[in-house]
Amino acid sequence: MSSPTHYLISAPGKVILFGEHAVVYGKTAIAGSLDGLRTYILFEKSDDGLLELNLPKLGLHLPLIWPISALPYSKVAAVSKATDNNSSQELAFNEELLKELKPIVLDGNAKNKDIQEINELQQVAASVFLYLYTSLEDKQNSWCGMKVHVTSDLPVGAGLGSSASYSVCLATGLLLALGHIPVPNSNEGNTDTSFSGYSSPMNLINRWAFQAEKVIHGIPSGIDNAVATYGGAVSFTKGEMENVIGFQLLRFLLTNTKISRDTRAQVAKVRVLYDKYPHIVDPILEAIEGMSLSFNEIELIDINHYLLNSLGVGHSSIDRVREITAQHSLHSKLTGAGGGGCVLTLLRDDITSDEITKIKSALASLGFESFETQVGGNGVSVIDSSVTISKQEFLSSENIQQKFSVWKHFT
Numbered sequence: 001m002s003s004p005t006h007y008l009i010s011a012p013g014k015v016i017l018f019g020e021h022a023v024v025y026g027k028t029a030i031a032g033s034l035d036g037l038r039t040y041i042l043f044e045k046s047d048d049g050l051l052e053l054n055l056p057k058l059g060l061h062l063p064l065i066w067p068i069s070a071l072p073y074s075k076v077a078a079v080s081k082a083t084d085n086n087s088s089q090e091l092a093f094n095e096e097l098l099k100e101l102k103p104i105v106l107d108g109n110a111k112n113k114d115i116q117e118i119n120e121l122q123q124v125a126a127s128v129f130l131y132l133y134t135s136l137e138d139k140q141n142s143w144c145g146m147k148v149h150v151t152s153d154l155p156v157g158a159g160l161g162s163s164a165s166y167s168v169c170l171a172t173g174l175l176l177a178l179g180h181i182p183v184p185n186s187n188e189g190n191t192d193t194s195f196s197g198y199s200s201p202m203n204l205i206n207r208w209a210f211q212a213e214k215v216i217h218g219i220p221s222g223i224d225n226a227v228a229t230y231g232g233a234v235s236f237t238k239g240e241m242e243n244v245i246g247f248q249l250l251r252f253l254l255t256n257t258k259i260s261r262d263t264r265a266q267v268a269k270v271r272v273l274y275d276k277y278p279h280i281v282d283p284i285l286e287a288i289e290g291m292s293l294s295f296n297e298i299e300l301i302d303i304n305h306y307l308l309n310s311l312g313v314g315h316s317s318i319d320r321v322r323e324i325t326a327q328h329s330l331h332s333k334l335t336g337a338g339g340g341g342c343v344l345t346l347l348r349d350d351i352t353s354d355e356i357t358k359i360k361s362a363l364a365s366l367g368f369e370s371f372e373t374q375v376g377g378n379g380v381s382v383i384d385s386s387v388t389i390s391k392q393e394f395l396s397s398e399n400i401q402q403k404f405s406v407w408k409h410f411t
């Protein structure tokens with residue numbers, strides 16, 4: 001069989017019901033995948049020795065291009081090839097490599113710099129790609145070049161795990177294209193959260209996506225990449241996951257305040273508070289964990305929100321959303337890192353569609369965008385070269401997940 005010439009990967013966003021921030025300190029959190037809101041990456045093989053990355057969602061209308069030969073491989077060799085794939089151990093994070101990559105993105109390739117200025121957000125997205133590529137390159141099995149196209153249903157930097165779904169797609173496509181994992185052959189859904197062996201493809205994807213999240217967030221808990229990899233609805237504690245029954249049945253309204261923020265800064269803010277007042281902040285994190293452990297008590301949503309506010313990650317726009325939904329006796333809280341971004345509102349079973357329409361239009365009149373959703377469903381999904389996918393078709397498709405009905409899942 002001829003070797004694959006392209007892969008299309010998709011991975012979902014996520015929503016956290018209880019436990020954001022506390023989960024960074026080893027406490028339990030509850031989260032579910034957003035099956036209908038996904039990131040998609042098309043990897044196309046090329047033979048020109050170049051890496052091309054297209055990030056239109058981040059406002060880059062021209063590709064970023066690097067010669068593969070310019071990548072700082074010596075930094076990878078110094079730390080180890082980092083492909084100890086049969087171990088449960090966390091992969092060592094290669095700070096040296098990351099330091100080398102930043103100048104490459106900014107001025108290592110005159111071609112990139114001449115064409116367009118690169119902002120911090122775009123630089124981070126490019127660094128993640130180069131970090132994974134350089135770490136995973138395997139001269140024996142790798143393609144001799146690739147063109148990578150990224151698109152997403154998810155708002156970037158709004159608390160719905162856009163970074164994790166980007167990280168999971170990148171890790172999956174690169175592990176496949178660089179010869180580390182085989183193409184899955186199952187068409188069954190993959191919401192299996194039982195870690196099925198440390199050398200399983202899903203485990204490898206999750207561990208490399210965690211490295212990518214470290215490039216983006218600093219010190220992530222790993223919950224977002226785990227949900228984007230495995231899908232489903234889970235409780236997560238220090239890397240261990242269990243399915244949560246009942247969470248998938250709940251209906252939510254998600255409201256994007258459109259106040260941009262980044263997770264790294266929000267997590268760092270809580271860290272400063274924690275380091276200064278550990279005896280005060282630790283009990284707050286414990287209380288948040290208490291809610292994750294009794295997550296069926298839905299009115300705890302308000303208390304969770306107040307506790308997150310006390311950690312300094314609230315925003316006046318989130319309070320506005322809470323006021324409007326409270327007028328209809330609904331409970332809301334920030335979701336994800338906070339500081340703006342999205343608000344999660346639990347919809348009662350008895351709420352009518354008329355009432356939901358009224359709430360949505362009240363929110364829209366303040367410039368907020370809201371939509372109904374449920375959690376659970378597939379994690380990472382793959383289409384290989386047995387299906388013809390043109391770049392144009394990929395980039396112009398509105399609903400890629402539905403357009404291609406041949407997604408395969410790792411088991």
Ligand SMILES: Nc1ncnc2c1ncn2[C@@H]1O[C@H](COP(=O)(O)OP(=O)(O)OP(=O)(O)O)[C@@H](O)[C@H]1O
Pocket residue numbers: 039055057058121122124125150151152155156157158159160161162163164166216217224261262263264335336337338
């Ligand atoms: N479609 C995308 N294309 C390229 N990079 C992306 C994309 N989506 C996210 N990213 C990367 O992720 C970063 C945003 O991640 P951040 O963690 O701040 O927000 P989030 O993941 O949306 O929210 P949260 O972590 O609270 O769920 C961007 O700066 C970019 O580097």
Ligand SMILES: C[C@@](O)(CCO)CC(=O)[O-]
Pocket residue numbers: 016019020021022023024159161217219220221222223224263267336337
């Ligand atoms: C704020 C945080 O708890 C969730 C971000 O979606 C950060 C993390 O868990 O890495």
Ligand SMILES: [Mg+2]
Pocket residue numbers: 161162163164217224263
């Ligand atoms: Mg993120």
